[in-house]
Amino acid sequence: MAEPLVRLTDLKKSYGNFEAVKGIDLEIAAGEFIAIMGPSGCGKTTTLRMLAGLEAPSGGEIFIGGERMNDVPAHERDTPMVWQSLALFPFLSVRENVEFGLKMRGLPKRERRERVAVWLERLGLEGFEKRRVDALSGGQRQRVALARSLVTEPKMLFLDEPLSALDAHLVIRMQGVLSKLQKDLGITFVYVTHSQSEAFAMADRVVIMGHGEIVQTGRPKDIFRAPRNRFVAEFVGRNNIFAGTVAGGVINVDGTQLPLPGAADGPAEIVVAADRMTVSLERPNTAALEAEFVSEEFVGTAIICYFEGPGGEELKAQVTERELELLAPEPGKHFFLSWEPDAPHVMAVTS
């Protein structure tokens, strides 16, 4: 395999006694859209800041394009970043903001103006050159920040929760803009977020971090279907986690025997995605859990129903609108939840 664009080896960062990043190894290929995801305080932003040279690693090494970057100051790296707050310069116009990186690289004025014009047009900002950035809408500011980072034509772009300050409808639109931009440019995007919907919608590969470590790396689909452990499964959401004991291809969850063909005997945790659950009024022929309806939530075209399981655990099942009508659920009403034998994924038992 060729040298990856970015290679992190045993990268560490600690603040006093607190270890923010505990020795991670990661390779990022050229042209990849990678999302680093995890709850707040998991070390994802610290990792990105070390890549951009805004934090000095406490240990380990960073290679970009095969070159060791540990001691290269931020302003000598070609690692532009889009901040959560965007960090646009309020005292400069749109054009001057976008021009900033080119000016620092010493490009002559004519070339700067040309390249700025190209990027403003590309992001639909033509005509805004002389506006002040605080006179723009949230979505426009977002695009100015993108233009400012991309105008220098870098090999990669870092994005630190860039959409978290936007309204929901703008988030979806900007996801489209970002995906298209990344494909058209063919450069690497490293996207840090705590939102699994953003990460799963755009990324080729997702890195899940927790407590300063990489917990799982993989394609969004694989992470969703086959989370490695309870931490990932809970973080990804929209799934049901059961802990029980397996004996002879059957798992005993709180007294209910559920088939789990091919699983090794012993304690196990399984995960079943909400969209693999079947909700029925009558007890089906297969093994099923009896659960009490709690509430429902509309998520776009589908509905997530929430139930309370026999052990008091929260269970989720995704149903269609038509199914919901037939089920006519009311809080307290009992239903039976079942799934196909191939639906469960057996996870590594943590703790």
Added chain:
Amino acid sequence: MRIDGYRYTWRLPLIVWQALFFIGPLMLMVAMSFWLVRNYRMTPDFVFDNWDRMMSRSFFWDAYEVTLVRACVAAVLATLIAFPASYALAFKVSDTVRRWAIFLLVVPFFTSYLVRIYAWQVLLAESGPINAVLGFGGIGPFSMLNSGFGTMVGYMTLVLPLVIILQTTSLAGIDRNLIEAAWNLGASPVRTLFRVIIPAAKVGLIIGAVFAFILSFGDFVSPFYLGGSKPPTLSILIIDTTKSGQQWPLAAVVAIMMIVTLFVVAVAAVGAAYGRRRS
């Protein structure tokens, strides 16, 4: 229409104060500048004699120039001397240290400015401790009193704590992400200072400089006790004029010229601080 008694009751003290002690005296002073003095007594009149006399004298314009130039130098000097300290307080120390430093910068105001100037008189004297120390090194003695240098030391004593406080709060208020964004876009720390930090803190830096200008322009303690009144500044000219033969109308002319100057400078500075830049 009913008068909102509550609202006016609270505003009344301020209105009365402003009317009695600012607007009133100001109008009286403007009127007075047209009065006549005969046999050491002022008589209300409407003549331009005082304006004629002051505006045509070179000693007035000399004093005006000295005062203006020194106040400008004080503003520039205070801004430059204060900036490294403010920068360190804003970016290089913890919040606790910064809070203590700002408290310590307020402490000088506990003692009267006049007392601090007397202290400088002792320190700067030809036989004072500073010359004594320099003497050990085989240099001096310097006459630092009764000079422009002495005046400037006094001005700095007056304005530096305030300028540092204004600059520090302004610099500390800059969004750190802006500074990191500048590095991230390829600006070295030095270019970041000039391209991002100074523009972002522009308002505080200008307000600091304006305060330094205003305080120095109107001050009479430093040019009198440390500058030896030579050459006289406008404030000293006012004292001299009122003392000599009840020439209050002439002093009023000087005072009005000072107020107009300060007003123009303040308006121009606020315009520069908040004004929109054209690209």
